[in-house]
Every structure is written in C-alpha cells, then in structure tokens.
Amino acid sequence: MKKAYNQDERIAKMTFASVYPHYITKVEKKDRTISELHQVIEWLTGYDKKKLQELIEKKVTFEEFFANASLNPNASLIKGVICGYRVEDLENPLTQQARYLDKLVDELARGRKMDKILRTP
Structure with a gap:
C-alpha cells in the first residue's frame, strides 16, 4: 500500500501554515467566517486563536500540530469521504486527524450548521 504511505508521509511533513490560507479561502468563498473556522479548529484540537497564530508563525508540521493537540473526544464521530478517503477507515492516526480537520472545514464551507x-x- 505504497500510495497510503506516501500520503501519510506527505501529510506529516506538510506545514499547517501552508494549508491554513486554503481553509480561509474555502470558507470565505461560501460566506462563512474566519471566526467560525477558528471555532471548528479549536473544537477539534483545543487550540485557541492565539495558540493557532503561534503555531502558524512557527511553521509547525501537521505531525507537530496534532502531536500537541488535545483532540476532542467526539472526533471519532466525524464520518464520511474527504479527498477520496473514508475518514473513519484511515489507519494512520495522523492522516486520520488531518482528514478530520479537512472534513470539518468542508462541512463548514458547505453551509452545515455549527x-x-x-x-x-
């Protein structure tokens, strides 16, 4: 399963700061706010706005980002397909956590209720 391994490695080394502007663009295009985005990120990771900005400035990788996060106990309730993968079936914990975040941002952008x-x- 080389493809999954490559995806896992790529996600681990990617910086949160490189993806964050894309999250903002995605939600703002659909008339959602940065404040709502921060609320979603804080719910999943425990990072408030100040801590999030600090992590962006440090250019932490997703591996570091999620290693220090306090993942919400209800994160396992996040289900569905994102980027062609069913999030609940992903075996690599880091990849799953990154896809949880992608899924939440996607739901926000699609207008789902908070x-x-x-x-x-």
Whole structure:
C-alpha cells in the first residue's frame, strides 16, 4: 500500500501554515467566517486563536500540530469521504486527524450548521 504511505508521509511533513490560507479561502468563498473556522479548529484540537497564530508563525508540521493537540473526544464521530478517503477507515492516526480537520472545514464551507459540525447533541 505504497500510495497510503506516501500520503501519510506527505501529510506529516506538510506545514499547517501552508494549508491554513486554503481553509480561509474555502470558507470565505461560501460566506462563512474566519471566526467560525477558528471555532471548528479549536473544537477539534483545543487550540485557541492565539495558540493557532503561534503555531502558524512557527511553521509547525501537521505531525507537530496534532502531536500537541488535545483532540476532542467526539472526533471519532466525524464520518464520511474527504479527498477520496473514508475518514473513519484511515489507519494512520495522523492522516486520520488531518482528514478530520479537512472534513470539518468542508462541512463548514458547505453551509452545515455549527452544532452539527461540532457534533453536539
């Protein structure tokens, strides 16, 4: 399964700062706000706006980004397909966490209600 390995390695070495502007563009194109994006990221990782900015400035990799995150206990409720992969079936924890974030950003951009995105009852 060389393809999955390459994906795992690529995600691990990618910097969060290189992807973050794409998240902003994606949500703003669909009339969602940066504040909502930060809310989604904080829900998943525990990083508030200040800490997020610090991580962006340090240009941390996704590996570092998720290694120090306090992943939300309800993250496992994130299901579905993103980038051609079913997130709940991904075996590499880091890849799965990065795809969780991608999925949440996608749901935000698609106009899903915040309580659904944040998996609140």
